[in-house]
Amino acid sequence: MKFYANDVTNLANRRLRPSFIDDAQFGSFLEALPDGAALLEVDGKIKLVNSKLELLLNLAGGDLVGSELAKHAKTAGPVVQKLSAALQQLKRVEVAGLLNSQRSVVASLSILRTADGGAYGALLTMREAGRHGRSADVSDNFRFEAEAWGSARTRLVRLPPIEAIAKQARTALERGANVLFTGETGTGKTELALAAGRAGDPEAPPFIHVRCGMLSDDQFEGEMFGIEPGSPMDTSTRGKLGYLEAADGGILFLDQVTDLSASSQSKLVAVLETQTFSRLGSAQRRQARVRVIAATSENLSDQVASGAFRGDLYYRIAVMAFELPPLRNQTGLVEALADHHLRRLNLGRKPQLRLSPEFMDRLKAHGYPGNIRELVNILERAAAAADQVALAEHFIVPTPTAVSIPRHADPIDAAPSANLKDMVREFEAWVIEKSIAGNRSKRSAAKSLGIDIATLVRKTKQRQ
Numbered sequence: 001m002k003f004y005a006n007d008v009t010n011l012a013n014r015r016l017r018p019s020f021i022d023d024a025q026f027g028s029f030l031e032a033l034p035d036g037a038a039l040l041e042v043d044g045k046i047k048l049v050n051s052k053l054e055l056l057l058n059l060a061g062g063d064l065v066g067s068e069l070a071k072h073a074k075t076a077g078p079v080v081q082k083l084s085a086a087l088q089q090l091k092r093v094e095v096a097g098l099l100n101s102q103r104s105v106v107a108s109l110s111i112l113r114t115a116d117g118g119a120y121g122a123l124l125t126m127r128e129a130g131r132h133g134r135s136a137d138v139s140d141n142f143r144f145e146a147e148a149w150g151s152a153r154t155r156l157v158r159l160p161p162i163e164a165i166a167k168q169a170r171t172a173l174e175r176g177a178n179v180l181f182t183g184e185t186g187t188g189k190t191e192l193a194l195a196a197g198r199a200g201d202p203e204a205p206p207f208i209h210v211r212c213g214m215l216s217d218d219q220f221e222g223e224m225f226g227i228e229p230g231s232p233m234d235t236s237t238r239g240k241l242g243y244l245e246a247a248d249g250g251i252l253f254l255d256q257v258t259d260l261s262a263s264s265q266s267k268l269v270a271v272l273e274t275q276t277f278s279r280l281g282s283a284q285r286r287q288a289r290v291r292v293i294a295a296t297s298e299n300l301s302d303q304v305a306s307g308a309f310r311g312d313l314y315y316r317i318a319v320m321a322f323e324l325p326p327l328r329n330q331t332g333l334v335e336a337l338a339d340h341h342l343r344r345l346n347l348g349r350k351p352q353l354r355l356s357p358e359f360m361d362r363l364k365a366h367g368y369p370g371n372i373r374e375l376v377n378i379l380e381r382a383a384a385a386a387d388q389v390a391l392a393e394h395f396i397v398p399t400p401t402a403v404s405i406p407r408h409a410d411p412i413d414a415a416p417s418a419n420l421k422d423m424v425r426e427f428e429a430w431v432i433e434k435s436i437a438g439n440r441s442k443r444s445a446a447k448s449l450g451i452d453i454a455t456l457v458r459k460t461k462q463r464q
């Protein structure tokens, strides 16, 4: 293999330095790395790539080697775009984000230089964000988008009742117990799961967030257990890393676990009982070294009694169970939650928004059928409608009737300058929010709106 050095900025000053690196040796070196890795030439071409990177990018080595990294930005995602821009400038970079394959990754690009400073190549490494201590969400890029706002810890209002639950749950997990969070929709189960599982803490083990409502029966095994590369089940020929492997040594967070079908539930029971699983297309048994956090807004006892949820699964996941109270029963939290979210909404906002005493009175007096999520949405509407001070008129709450839109809740009134697309999106969010608040669960809300649960989950998460 020959690599050539060049000067960082001035191509006229390009200093060429052939280097003598043996392809086979370097190939086995890359293969031995625990992360996805590639060796790049300074002109942006991919020289060597290991199989873990192929798997992460969902691209075959044959498609990658010899091609320009930048060429794959569209198929692989914006993270690759950033890496390739850094390579062009011969700059070291570390980026986190979502690949188009829906994997959250942390990647780095290091420039390889000779003793006299000439660059002769670059080493790219990439790993699933949940590995070695970063939080990961295999379904979307929720947490990395939120990084500007802080880690799971700072995202949570730090008040004694919430802190106490987070601490007890964390201790239980550290002792190897599975943890269950129940409570109405919007009471903060996901946030608590993130805090208890130390998602976003660089010292913590992986945290894999599985939105069970988005997992159809057909997808369950492939997503949960992964697909053996090159097996008959592997349509991509690159295999697929399953949630269980991605969460190895850490936390598997089963969000809205009651959305799993009976057949998926029984497959999960088998994993939890035997602590083993096999990738699709492979007979090899692998250890499932995970602790489970599960959450649901359904009444689990009723579900077990009616047979909708398996009793054996319930007892496996509910080793430590926490019921989160509705916000209407903890009105003392409203002010602190409002302060907390106002700080977030004010990040980069000009002018900074303040809440008038009248607005605050209305916040405190409200009933919150949608719990903390509803409080957040009320603040977001106020931030969209008000300039510097949120007044009583900026307290906009959708009414429980599905058919008529009250004038004060009309999203068009709230944002007169918005374009049609934004208004339609606002209206859709408004209808969904109202439906979730009026039904006890997202599943029932989706049913009443005539959409499938996966669509509803995706649309609500897009707004968070």
Ligand SMILES: Nc1ncnc2c1ncn2[C@@H]1O[C@H](COP(=O)(O)OP(=O)(O)OP(=O)(O)O)[C@@H](O)[C@H]1O
Residues within 6 Å of the ligand: 155, 156, 157, 162, 183, 184, 185, 186, 187, 188, 189, 190, 191, 192, 295, 296, 297, 337, 340, 372, 373, 376, 442, 464
């Ligand atoms: N302790 C908290 N501190 C600050 N914000 C919170 C807290 N708990 C929840 N929130 C906010 O409330 C909203 C809903 O929270 P979350 O998604 O955790 O609820 P959930 O109970 O998981 O809802 P669902 O059952 O519908 O999935 C989010 O916007 C989140 O930021």
